[in-house]
Amino acid sequence: MTDKFQNDINDLVEKHNFKGGKKFKLIILFGLLGDFDSFEYAINLKNFIDNDQNKNLDIFAIAIGNQKGKRKFCKFTGFPEENLIAVSDNQIHNNLEVSRGLDIGLGGWINMLLMLSGINSFKTIKEVIRGYTGDRKAKQIYSEFDKIDVLKFLEFSGNSFKKVFGDGYLRPFELATFRLSNMNEIIQNWSDYIINEEFLPQRGASFLLNDQNQIVYKFFSSDVLGYSSNMRDPLGFLSDLIK
Numbered sequence: 001m002t003d004k005f006q007n008d009i010n011d012l013v014e015k016h017n018f019k020g021g022k023k024f025k026l027i028i029l030f031g032l033l034g035d036f037d038s039f040e041y042a043i044n045l046k047n048f049i050d051n052d053q054n055k056n057l058d059i060f061a062i063a064i065g066n067q068k069g070k071r072k073f074c075k076f077t078g079f080p081e082e083n084l085i086a087v088s089d090n091q092i093h094n095n096l097e098v099s100r101g102l103d104i105g106l107g108g109w110i111n112m113l114l115m116l117s118g119i120n121s122f123k124t125i126k127e128v129i130r131g132y133t134g135d136r137k138a139k140q141i142y143s144e145f146d147k148i149d150v151l152k153f154l155e156f157s158g159n160s161f162k163k164v165f166g167d168g169y170l171r172p173f174e175l176a177t178f179r180l181s182n183m184n185e186i187i188q189n190w191s192d193y194i195i196n197e198e199f200l201p202q203r204g205a206s207f208l209l210n211d212q213n214q215i216v217y218k219f220f221s222s223d224v225l226g227y228s229s230n231m232r233d234p235l236g237f238l239s240d241l242i243k
Helices: 003-015 036-050 067-077 091-095 108-116 124-133 159-165 174-188 236-241
Strands: 024-032 057-064 084-087 147-150 154-157 205-209 215-220
Touching (some): 003 205, 003 215, 024 091, 067 084, 147 174, 154 159, 205 236, 215 236
Parallel strands (some): 057 084
């Protein structure tokens, strides 16, 4: 890691007042607010906070979007609004050399669709398939008491997954259902979440800093649905590092 990169992170912390008072701080660069990864990552972080696993950790995030989109995003995902900064472009991402995704010169929509098909986003197809087939080595998403509303016309409880597939692991169709719910929210509020389609392919990054703001862990995403190095346990790196 170069001194320049560490200095860039220090400048980011200072400029956006990412001070915190805990032993560690996690700084996340989302792509667009309306990116699948942004929604999924934010909801996982919200659950991490709710389970009181962040006693030693402050969490901050930057996303491409506007204030209206930020409010809706935080209301839907539960991510703390005061800890999210919305910016109008990907200049911060570029400064930190975060992947801009695929660009074949035909616009953000085409680039994103190609990435969703696996072009220049090699892990995406595997991750999409996992959403439908399930994963015995990953945790379940829904409890039997959760109420699930998909596309406003299909409502059922989390108990449906338990009755059909059992309990204690990521069941078939469970992750796909979760992602469909997120997608529905994005589509319904497209103009608020997607302020510029040029940034649809923009990927994100995560930086874990100690109390001296030194980087102890970093991850740069290059794939759609690939915001963690281990998508079976996306926040596993936190459990391992902030004990």
